[in-house]
Amino acid sequence: DSGVTQTPKHLITATGQRVTLRCSPRSGDLSVYWYQQSLDQGLQFLIQYYNGEERAKGNILERFSAQQFPDLHSELNLSSLELGDSALYFCASSVALGGAEKLFFGSGTQLSVL
Amino acid sequence: DQQVKQNSPSLSVQEGRISILNCDYTNSMFDYFLWYKKYPAEGPTFLISISSIKDKNEDGRFTVFLNKSAKHLSLHIVPSQPGDSAVYFCAAPNTGNQFYFGTGTSLTVIP
Numbered sequence: 001d002s003g004v005t006q007t008p009k010h011l012i013t014a015t016g017q018r019v020t021l022r023c024s025p026r027s028g029d030l031s032v033y034w035y036q037q038s039l040d041q042g043l044q045f046l047i048q049y050y051n052g053e054e055r056a057k058g059n060i061l062e063r064f065s066a067q068q069f070p071d072l073h074s075e076l077n078l079s080s081l082e083l084g085d086s087a088l089y090f091c092a093s094s095v096a097l098g099g100a101e102k103l104f105f106g107s108g109t110q111l112s113v114l
Numbered sequence: 115d116q117q118v119k120q121n122s123p124s125l126s127v128q129e130g131r132i133s134i135l136n137c138d139y140t141n142s143m144f145d146y147f148l149w150y151k152k153y154p155a156e157g158p159t160f161l162i163s164i165s166s167i168k169d170k171n172e173d174g175r176f177t178v179f180l181n182k183s184a185k186h187l188s189l190h191i192v193p194s195q196p197g198d199s200a201v202y203f204c205a206a207p208n209t210g211n212q213f214y215f216g217t218g219t220s221l222t223v224i225p
Contacts, residue, residue: 002157002159004157006157031211033213035215041217042120042203042215042216042217042218043158043203043205043215045212045213045214045215048210048211048212055210055211056210056212058212090157090158092157092213094211101207101211102148102160102163103158103160103205103213104160105150105157105158105159106157107155107156107157108155108156108157
């Protein structure tokens with residue numbers, strides 16, 4: 001158990017809908033990262049938050065947004081969903097920025113857009 | 115821009131033999147590298163790391179080698195066990211702690 005909790009584990013929805021994925025980082029971790037893994041793809045970095053503030057953006061679509069709340073949990077909002085958004089979405093956390101950090105991953109949310 | 119690359123999507127090895135997984139990177143500013151292991155329906159878990167001041171780091175059956183001049187690292191698993199069958203990702207963070215991951219190599223250890 002990594003200590004990172006993601007809910008829900010599975011999500012099935014229709015095109016055009018909006019969903020929210022939730023992540024609770026490990027206790028004490030200030031940084032939260034979101035990654036997307038599509039079929040045959042590696043882990044694509046979406047966005048990073050540190051202590052409530054957006055720190056870095058990767059290949060995140062404009063239809064997607066995220067935030068990190070004062071209690072450090074994070075939510076990833078996906079709207080106007082398309083078939084191609086079907087993927088495994090991972091949240092990861094780490095203690096801080098810089099240095100020899102490592103990421104701790106949740107078990108992911110499998111999103112299926114039908 | 116794929117800054118970390120794993121060119122072998124899959125690898126099959128007999129139990130007891132050595133597994134060698136390879137990874138290349140393009141950013142010469144990377145100074146820390148990690149390997150993650152991922153089982154189906156689970157998130158990636160940290161396996162081993164190496165700092166650029168070293169060329170080798172060992173942890174039990176797992177050894178990571180770093181060749182900075184070639185911008186290449188490899189993970190050796192000796193001896194390979196069926197439980198090692200998983201997808202292995204190499205990763206490297208930039209100075210802002212944005213982690214870049216390779217596309218993964220699926221290792222199958224045949225009993």
